Amino acid sequence: MSCSINVKNVSYEINERVLFQDITLNVSHEEKIAIVGSNGSGKSSFLKIVAGLIKPKEGEVFLFHDKMEKLKDFRKYRSDIGYLPQDVNDFFLCPTVIEDVMFNLRAKGIKKDDAYSKAFEILKELEIEHLENRTIYDLSGGEQKIVALASILITKPKILLLDEPTNALDEEAEKKIVNILNSIKKSMIIVSHHKSFIESLAPTIYRLKENSLEKIN
Ligand SMILES: Nc1ncnc2c1ncn2[C@@H]1O[C@H](COP(=O)(O)OP(=O)(O)OP(=O)(O)O)[C@@H](O)[C@H]1O
Ligand SMILES: [Mg+2]
Incomplete structure (x- = not known):
């Protein structure tokens, strides 16, 4: 099986x-899985381990069958991973929406005009083009979440790690995100408390409970 992510016997x-122990999880190419669990069960910590932001106490993470021995090994795959943190407060690097959405493309050396048209396109796709010139820190929590998602999706990463992507969104925005994520054929781990959201997105759902990950459907 061709896997994008293999987590082997990870403890943290x-x-x-102890937050979790001996967790093994494989996410194949284009597979979408969801993780649910009560507050404080360790979902965000697990996602950070897969994103290479924190190191597990034991166990191994493989990205595209390549073993990540150290956190710096994840650097090689930085542009292949789109990680949306639960709290997007510290996510933004530029003052305005359009600059932030363009940022990852500009960092890849894409010219300003091209980066602008691609950024505007994704804002339109997410129906937030009216926010183009707004200051990030004046936006509502839900608006910030969608802008953060736009700046991740724009580089078309191979793996999406989404920590509660809809926790501040209204029903309409949630539907929009479901449609967009459903249309993306990428490996995804989605952490969420929204039952209807994950059921319409991920065929496989796991629960993080009592230190282990159990498959619930
Ligand atoms: N840097 C840290 N220092 C101390 N405790 C931490 C740290 N990060 C997480 N924790 C604790 O670890 C536990 C798991 O946190 P985590 O954020 O992974 O849970 P979660 O399942 O994502 O919860 P939620 O559903 O509320 O987002 C919590 O009790 C939290 O307080
Ligand atoms: Mg969390």
């Missing part, structure tokens, strides 16, 4: 409190 603890 914070301040000597």
Whole structure:
């Protein structure tokens, strides 16, 4: 099986409190899986381990069958991973929406005009083109979440790691995100508390409970 992500026997603890133990999870090419679990069960921490932001206590993470021995090994795949944090407060690097959405393309050396048209296109796709020139920190929580998603999707990463992508969104915006994510054929791990959202997106759902990951459908 061609996998984008293999998590093997991963354990993690914070301040000597075990969050999870011996978790194994494989996400194949273009597979979408969801993780649910109660507050504090460790979902965000698990996603950060897969994104290469924190190191597990034990176990291994493979990206595209390549073993990530150290956090710096993840750098090689930085542009292949689109990680949306649960809290997007520290996510933005530029003052305005359009600049932020263009940023990842500009960082890849794409010319300003091309980056602008691609950024505007994705804003239109997400129906937030009216926010183009707004200051990021004046936006509502839901608006910020969609802008963050736009700046991730614009580079077309091979893996999407989405931590509660709809937690601040209204029903309309949630539907829009479902349609967009459904149309994207990429490997995804989606963490969410929204039952209807994950059911319409991910055929496989896991629950993080009592330190382990169990498949619930
Ligand atoms: N850097 C940290 N320092 C101390 N404790 C932490 C840290 N990060 C997470 N924790 C604790 O670890 C536990 C798991 O946190 P995590 O954010 O992974 O849970 P979660 O399942 O994502 O919860 P939620 O559904 O509320 O987002 C929580 O009890 C949290 O307080
Ligand atoms: Mg969380």
